Amino acid sequence: MTDTNWQKSSYSAANNECVEIRTADGLVELRESDQGHLTIPTTPAHFAAFLQAAKSGEFDHHA
Known part of the structure; x- marks a missing residue:
């Protein structure tokens, strides 16, 4: 894996x-700093x- x-x-x-965010093996990965072992991969x-x-504010109604 290239991190x-x-x-x-x-x-x-x-x-x-x-x-936090990083790229790894062509994906974008997200995690919360206090839950570093859990990551969300996406393209x-x-x-x-x-x-x-x-x-663009599309999620503003969720705040």
Whole structure:
């Protein structure tokens, strides 16, 4: 498996409770920093679609 380092947002809290992301073997993986053993894999295309939807406010009614 070819891994890259986990990255977290510069907006993350000082207590390191955040969502982290990396690419591995052509997939995008997400995890919560305090639950590092649990990962969510997805394709780059699905992740890009999610980011676009979040940026456009599509999920704002869930907040």
